[in-house]
Amino acid sequence: MLKRVIRAVLILGALLTAAWALGLFTSHAEICAKNPDTGQKECATYNIALVALWHVGEFLNYYGVAVSALATVAIAAFTYTLYRVTGRQARLTLAGIRLAQNEFVSTFRPKMAIRSIMIANIGPGKPISIDFGIFNVGESTAHIRRRNATILIHRGTLPPRPPYNASKTIPEKVQVVCGGSIRETASTNSLATSEQVTSLASYQADLYLIGYVHFVDDADTPRECAFCRKWDPEKNRFRRLDPVDSDYEYEDYG
Secondary structure, eight states: OHHHHHHHHHHHHHHHHHHHHTTSSOSEEEEEEEOTTTOOEEEEEEEHHHHHHHHHHHHHHHSHHHHHHHHHHHHHHHHHHHHHHHHHHHHHHHHHHHHHHHHHHHHSOOOEEEEEEEEEEOOTTSOOEEEEEEEEOSSSOEEEEEEEEEEEEEOSSOOSSOOOOGGGEEOOOEEEOTTOEEEEEEEOSSOOOHHHHHHHHTTSSEEEEEEEEEEEOTTOOEEEEEEEEEEETTTTEEEEOSSOOTTTOEEEOO
């Protein structure tokens, strides 16, 4: 736009210069006025440019306040337009930053894993308790919103829907950075009986640790993982089901 204005001014200047050189108009002219004393018409030769400047100055002298007011209005309008354009640009820049952040988090997302599971107590007359760790094995921070860890003693095939114990849901918010972890302890509500301990040790019943972790990433995208581990009394280890039951163990990372 500025280049067009400069080009137009240069072209106009060139045309005026050419017209003056060709004598199409003169730089001086007679200006006549009636003498109030004699009543005669009197003429004198003046420079057209100087006369024009004198009239412009006279106009500004009489109407300076109005011109200043118009200039102030023009400046105010320009300032408001600049404010709107700047505000819009700031919003677009912020939107671009958020989009880039969301794309980054979507690519380098957090992932939760359950590891280091061990029996804390399995004696009769006490609640069965299991210690385990929740690890962030992803590439960005995870913000845990709630989690559940339920100890299940069961025989035979697991029910279609995981029987999570609602009283074991922890709504506490926890932040786990990339490579970080938190330790948790799950326990039964009732005391273990001698019969239960014996049946677990003799493989007549199975001991499971089931649960889920609901969390969000830095872009507030909800994600969830569920886990199911079965205790092997002989090796005193918790292992994944083989084959994995997708109703009990999944990684919904979005």
